[in-house]
Amino acid sequence: MDMEPFFTPEEKKLFFSTYRQLLRSLQPFIQKDDIQKMRSLMVRVIALDCYGRDKNGINGLLRNIDTALIAAGEIGLKRTSIIAVLLYRPVMKQIITKEEVEEAFGEDALLIINRLLKTSELYARNTAVNSENFARLLFSFAEDVRVILLMIADRLCMMRLGKQIRDAKDRERLATEVAYLYAPLAHRLGLYTIKSELEDLYLKYTEPEQFQFIKDKLSETKRSRDAYIAEFVQPIQEKLKEAGLKFDIKGRTKSIHSINNKLKKQKIEFEGIYDLFAIRIVLDSPPKKERSDCWQVFSIVTDMYQPNPHRMKDWISIPKSNGYESLHITVMSPQNKWVEVQIRTQRMDEVAEKGLAAHWRYKGIRAEFGLDEFLTNVRLALEANESSPMDMMKNFTMDLYKDEIYVFTPKGMLIKLPKGATVLDFAFAIHTGLGSTCVSAKVNEKNVPIKYVLNSGDTVSVITNPNQSPKQDWLSFVTTSKARIKIKQALREEAAKNAEFAKELLQRRFKNWKIDVDEGVFMRYIKKKGYKTITDFYLDISDERLNPHHVIEEYLELERKEKESFDHTDVRSAEEFIATTEVEEISTRQDVLVLDQNLRGIEYKLAKCCNPIYGDEVFGFVSTQGIKIHRRDCPNASEMFSRFGYRIIQARWSGKGENGYVVTLRVIGRDNITIVSNITSVITKENGVTLRSLNIDTVDGFFQGNFAVMVRDTNALGMLVNKIKTVKGVTSVERINQHS
Numbered sequence: 001m002d003m004e005p006f007f008t009p010e011e012k013k014l015f016f017s018t019y020r021q022l023l024r025s026l027q028p029f030i031q032k033d034d035i036q037k038m039r040s041l042m043v044r045v046i047a048l049d050c051y052g053r054d055k056n057g058i059n060g061l062l063r064n065i066d067t068a069l070i071a072a073g074e075i076g077l078k079r080t081s082i083i084a085v086l087l088y089r090p091v092m093k094q095i096i097t098k099e100e101v102e103e104a105f106g107e108d109a110l111l112i113i114n115r116l117l118k119t120s121e122l123y124a125r126n127t128a129v130n131s132e133n134f135a136r137l138l139f140s141f142a143e144d145v146r147v148i149l150l151m152i153a154d155r156l157c158m159m160r161l162g163k164q165i166r167d168a169k170d171r172e173r174l175a176t177e178v179a180y181l182y183a184p185l186a187h188r189l190g191l192y193t194i195k196s197e198l199e200d201l202y203l204k205y206t207e208p209e210q211f212q213f214i215k216d217k218l219s220e221t222k223r224s225r226d227a228y229i230a231e232f233v234q235p236i237q238e239k240l241k242e243a244g245l246k247f248d249i250k251g252r253t254k255s256i257h258s259i260n261n262k263l264k265k266q267k268i269e270f271e272g273i274y275d276l277f278a279i280r281i282v283l284d285s286p287p288k289k290e291r292s293d294c295w296q297v298f299s300i301v302t303d304m305y306q307p308n309p310h311r312m313k314d315w316i317s318i319p320k321s322n323g324y325e326s327l328h329i330t331v332m333s334p335q336n337k338w339v340e341v342q343i344r345t346q347r348m349d350e351v352a353e354k355g356l357a358a359h360w361r362y363k364g365i366r367a368e369f370g371l372d373e374f375l376t377n378v379r380l381a382l383e384a385n386e387s388s389p390m391d392m393m394k395n396f397t398m399d400l401y402k403d404e405i406y407v408f409t410p411k412g413m414l415i416k417l418p419k420g421a422t423v424l425d426f427a428f429a430i431h432t433g434l435g436s437t438c439v440s441a442k443v444n445e446k447n448v449p450i451k452y453v454l455n456s457g458d459t460v461s462v463i464t465n466p467n468q469s470p471k472q473d474w475l476s477f478v479t480t481s482k483a484r485i486k487i488k489q490a491l492r493e494e495a496a497k498n499a500e501f502a503k504e505l506l507q508r509r510f511k512n513w514k515i516d517v518d519e520g521v522f523m524r525y526i527k528k529k530g531y532k533t534i535t536d537f538y539l540d541i542s543d544e545r546l547n548p549h550h551v552i553e554e555y556l557e558l559e560r561k562e563k564e565s566f567d568h569t570d571v572r573s574a575e576e577f578i579a580t581t582e583v584e585e586i587s588t589r590q591d592v593l594v595l596d597q598n599l600r601g602i603e604y605k606l607a608k609c610c611n612p613i614y615g616d617e618v619f620g621f622v623s624t625q626g627i628k629i630h631r632r633d634c635p636n637a638s639e640m641f642s643r644f645g646y647r648i649i650q651a652r653w654s655g656k657g658e659n660g661y662v663v664t665l666r667v668i669g670r671d672n673i674t675i676v677s678n679i680t681s682v683i684t685k686e687n688g689v690t691l692r693s694l695n696i697d698t699v700d701g702f703f704q705g706n707f708a709v710m711v712r713d714t715n716a717l718g719m720l721v722n723k724i725k726t727v728k729g730v731t732s733v734e735r736i737n738q739h740s
Helices: 009-026 034-047 060-075 079-092 098-105 107-124 134-142 145-160 168-188 192-206 208-242 256-266 287-304 346-354 358-362 369-383 389-395 423-430 432-436 472-476 481-512 519-528 534-542 548-567 637-643 673-685 714-725
Strands: 247-253 277-283 327-332 338-345 404-408 414-418 438-443 446-448 460-464 592-595 618-623 626-631 648-654 661-670 690-699 702-711 730-736
Touching: 009 060, 009 079, 034 079, 034 098, 060 079, 060 145, 060 192, 079 098, 079 107, 079 145, 098 107, 107 145, 145 168, 145 192, 168 192, 192 208, 192 256, 208 247, 208 256, 208 277, 208 287, 277 287, 277 346, 287 327, 287 338, 287 346, 338 346, 414 423, 423 432, 423 438, 423 460, 423 481, 432 438, 432 481, 472 481, 481 534, 481 548, 519 548, 519 673, 592 618, 626 637, 661 673, 661 714, 673 690, 673 702, 673 714, 702 714, 714 730
Parallel strands: 277 338
Antiparallel strands: 247 277, 327 338, 404 414, 438 446, 438 460, 592 648, 618 626, 618 648, 661 702, 661 730, 690 702
16 A cells, blocks of 8 residues: 555654564464455555644554554553554544444454543543542543553553654643553553653653653663672572572662652762662562561571661561561662662562552552452453463453442533432532532533432533522432531531520510529420420420420429429439430531641541540541541540651641530539539530530439530630539539540
C-alpha cells in the first residue's frame, strides 16, 4: 500500500520496524488470516484519514502501533487486546462498524473496543483525573483489566513522545495524570519497570534541569558503582555460605524520581544519599527459622562492616501495619561509604513486593483492600509461566465496585455513592442545605423526583425550593448514613423548636394561674404519664394531643397527693427519687476542632475515656480507629505521651461551641429526697443545659448521685457546677470521666 503521503520517510521506516517487532511478539497467538484481515481494514482506514496527525503533529497510526508494541512486548497482552488497540479509533469514528470487527476478529475483540469507548466517554467529560473517585470510576467504566493495561501502555507511549507535545500545559497535564493515576496503577499491577519509567518521565517534563542533573550523576558513577557493589557483596557471600544459609543477593539503584524525592525530603546533596543503591539479602528459610536466620545475617554483616545505629530499622520484631517485614541496616564499607543492606526471607520479600500494594501504600498512595487483592491476582497471572498468561485476563472483569456508583455534578465533580442511592442522597452528599431544600432534580437533562435511583455515570443537577424542609418519609428511601443523620437531625431540631414553644406556653399558663412548679413533682408527673423523654411530653402539647389546662389540673392533683403523703411520712431517702428519663440530643455541629497546624475537616472521634467537651484543653491521638480527641488531664494522657509521643497531634477548639456534650457530675450530699428535687430543678432551669439521666445511691445518711447532663461548653459546665454547690445539703460536686 502507498504510505508516502501518510508517513514521512523516517516515520515509514519506524512504522515497519515496529510492525515487524509486533508480529514477532504476537506470532504464537495470532490466527491464520488475522494479518490479511487487519491489512485490508488498515488500507481503508488510512485512505479515509482516520489516523491523521493530531494537533501536535503526532501520527495517529504510529502512536497506535507503538502502544500495541508496548502492550504486547512490555506488558504481555496478546491477540485480542492488540486488535482492539489498532481498531478502536476507526470504530469510534464510525469508519469501521462494530459488526465488521465482530465478524472478522470475534466477540471478545469487540467487547474490549466497547469498553475502551466507554472509558473515552469518561475523559470527554473533562473531569479532574486527580479527583478522589476518578480511579474507581475509571475501573467501573473499564470493566476489564485488559482495558486498564492498554491505557497504561498508551500513556507510556505518549510520555515517550512528550517532546513532540507542543503546548507545555498539555505536556504538564499529561505528566500529572500519569504521576497521580497510571504510575501507581502500574506498580499495583507489578509493572515496576513501566512504573519507574513513567515517574522518571514525569520528572523529566516537570523538572527537566533536576532530571538531567541526576541522570548525569548516575551516568558518571555507574561503572564505579557496579564494581563497588561487587566488591562489597563478595565477602558477605562467602560468610553466608560458611554459615550454611541459602540466599540470593540483589543489588538495585534507585530511580531518578526516587532519588529526587530523597534529595528534596532530606535536603541533602547527591553525594550525601545513603541509599543511592541497596543490597537486598533474601533468605530461603523455613517459617520457624525466619527471624533467627535474619538476625544471624544481621550479625554477620555488622561484624564485617560498622553499622550506623541511627539508620537501623527493625520491622521483623514489630512489622509495619501493612504487613511489611524486613531488617534495614546501613553499614560503612571499606571505602568509607554508607551502604544500605536489607535482610528478609522469601516470604517477607513476596509480601513486600506482591502483597496488597504494601510498599506503594507506605509511600503515600491510598489503596482499597479489594482492589489490591484483585490486582495482586492479576499480577500473579502476568507472571505465570504459561504460553498465554493473558488468556486468563478474560476472567478478571472489573466488578470491584459493584456496590458503589459514581455520579457527576453539573461541573464535572465526581461523587461516590452506594448502589441504590437516590437523588436525595446525592443532594445531601453535596451539602446539607442542598439536601434539606431538594424538591427534584435533572438527571442527564431529564426531570426526576427525589426518590429516583441513580446509576453510575449520571450527571445530576439538584432543584431546590427555600420553603422545602426534611420530611419523616424521606428516611424510607435514602440509603446513605449522611442523609439519614442530617434528616434525623433536622427533624429533631424542628421537634426541639416545637417542644420549646410548648414549654414556654405551659410555663405561661402556670404563671397565669400563679402556680410555683416543683420540678421534682413535675418530672414524676411526666413519668407517670408514660413519656420516655421530656421532649415527647412537650411535643404532645405542641401537637395538641395534650391540653395544657388538663396538664395543670393533673399536676396539681399529684402535688396535693404527695404533700398529704409526705405530711404522714418520715423523712424519705434520696433513693426514692424517680430518675428523669433521657432527653434526646440536639446537635448543630457548628463547633469544630482544628488539628495540627490549622487543618480542618479531618474526621475525629471524642475519646470515651475522658469525654472532652468544647473548651477543654485537648490533644489528638492517632489510633488504629482514626484520630481520637483526649483531654489534657485524661487519665491515659501520661502513658500516651511517654510511650506514643510520635502519635500525638495538636488540637484546639474553633467555632462557637454550640454542640451538645454529655458530662457526668458526681454530687455528694445529705440523704433527703428534697435535695435531689432541688438539684434537678437547678439543672432544668439552667439555660442551654439538659438533664439526660441520673443514678442515686445512699449510705448511712448520705447520698451519691451521678447526674448526666448535656452542656454546650466548659463555661456552661462551670456555671452549673457552681449553682449545684449552692443547693442546701450538697457537700461536693465533681466531673467524672465516664458517663453514668
